[in-house]
Amino acid sequence: MHVKVPPIKCQGIKTKLVPFILSHIQWTEQEHARWIEPFLGSGVVVFNLAPKRALLTDTNQHIIAFYQSIQxxxxxxxxxxxxxxxxxxxxxxxxxxxxxxxxxxxxxxxxxxxxxxxxxxxxxxxxxxxxxxxxxxxxxxxxxxxxxxxxxxxxxxxxxxAKQMAGNDWEFRVANWQETLIKAQPDDFVYLDPPYIGRHTDYYNAWNLAEAERLATVTKQLPCGFAVSMWLENQHRQNSHIQACWSDLEMHICQHFYHVGSREALRGAIEEALLIKPGFSANLDTIPSRSFAKLCQ
Ligand SMILES: C[S@@+](CC[C@H](N)C(=O)[O-])C[C@H]1O[C@@H](n2cnc3c(N)ncnc32)[C@H](O)[C@@H]1O
CATH class of the missing domain: 1.10.1020.10 (Adenine-specific Methyltransferase, Domain 2)
Structure with missing residues (x-):
């Protein structure tokens, strides 16, 4: 798969992980079903997937306003x-x-x-x-x-x-993840990429353990398929939040190297996990779903 890069960069951008993420997700895009991303960031995942319908939200109004302007x-x-x-x-x-x-x-x-x-x-x-x-x-x-x-x-x-959006029914909206998840319907698929706990904290990224735990509780009650990106392990430690809150999901692992960050401590090799609701992981030998089969070639 040839991954393309969007015009906006942000911390935690998943450019290098797009093939890993999309190839492991099994979602058949039924009529009216939407790809939902409550933590849109740069949008690199949805732009490379280009589903027909999407609900794309973030608390960062500048990201949303930027993509709305293009739309x-x-x-x-x-x-x-x-x-x-x-x-x-x-x-x-x-x-x-x-x-x-x-x-x-x-x-x-x-x-x-x-x-x-x-x-x-x-x-x-x-x-x-x-x-x-x-x-x-x-x-x-x-x-x-x-x-x-x-x-x-x-x-x-x-x-x-602009071309990826054209002709598709995508809604960009400023919203907290909770407002977005409430809208999920059984045929939708939710991809979640929350901020890292205790990292890159700023006005739009006030993410802490309590918020991460709430996200896990609400997500596991979703009526549809979902996948969550989360760091699993770096050279110093393991992410104990995965074991505590997400261990009942299917986990896929990919090694990744971060290079966006102001300090040396924010860079380096990291193991990224993709946690998927049971039943929504692709069998990589036989991928039946239309978009992902195409993307993984
Ligand atoms: C790790 S980034 C997402 C990166 C994105 N997947 C990409 O590849 O570019 C997390 C995003 O979540 C947003 N965010 C932080 N707190 C949020 C909240 N409570 N609700 C919704 N979005 C939030 C941030 O503004 C940021 O854009």
Missing amino acids: KGGINRSIVSNFLKEQGDRLLKNGADHYYEVRDRFNQFSSPLDFLFLNRACFNGLMRFNSKGGFNVPFCHKPQRFAQSYITKIANQVDWV
């Missing part, structure tokens, strides 16, 4: 290309001053184009917000960031997600 045509390849060319020229001329000008502007007006600019010009590709919800990642110190080839790459990524 409505307010942002497209040429708008992004022109915008990044203009802002990139100013960045080259004024350096960090321009970056911080855009950051202040974004924190006042929340423009999706400014969000994209900051996401691609900030330090280490981080997405982090202070306690008042203000984007607070510093500049990456690369005034020459927006070379024409880089702009073209981002514009193509915008165009790709």
Whole structure:
């Protein structure tokens, strides 16, 4: 499977795990059934799957507003290309001053184009917000960031997600995971990728053990199939939350290397688990479901 990358980056982005995730899930897309992602993040999983119907939510209003803009045509390849060319020229001329000008502007007006600019010009590709919800990642110190080839790459990524959405019935919405899970119907499939407990905590990622335990309780009562991504083990320790809350599910494991993070401690090899409701794991020798069989070739 050739995985494509969306225009927005975020901590915990599953780009490298998309083939692992999609190849292990068995879901037959019935009429009216939806792919539901309550922790959308960059959207890399759903964009590569491209189901006919989807409910895609996140508490981060900027992510949702960005994809809604693409869906409505307010942002497209040429708008992004022109915008990044203009802002990139100013960045080259004024350096960090321009970056911080855009950051202040974004924190006042929340423009999706400014969000994209900051996401691609900030330090280490981080997405982090202070306690008042203000984007607070510093500049990456690369005034020459927006070379024409880089702009073209981002514009193509915008165009790709626009094409993946086109003709499909996808709803993007700002919501807490609980509001989203209540909407799940028996034929839907829910893919969950919650924040890591105690990691990357910020305004949109206040995730702790109590919240993680609530998620497990509610998820296990869903009327439909579901799969949960979660780290299993790193060089220091095992994730005891899996044993405590998710041990009755089918578990598949994949080794993964994280490179997004400000500190060395946030990088390195990690074992990722995909926990699937019994009965919804693909038999990888004979995958009957249409989309995944195609994706795994
Ligand atoms: C690990 S990231 C998802 C990454 C995504 N699967 C990807 O590959 O890009 C977790 C996401 O959950 C969102 N989030 C955090 N707390 C949430 C909550 N209580 N309800 C819904 N979304 C939440 C964050 O804003 C973040 O985008």
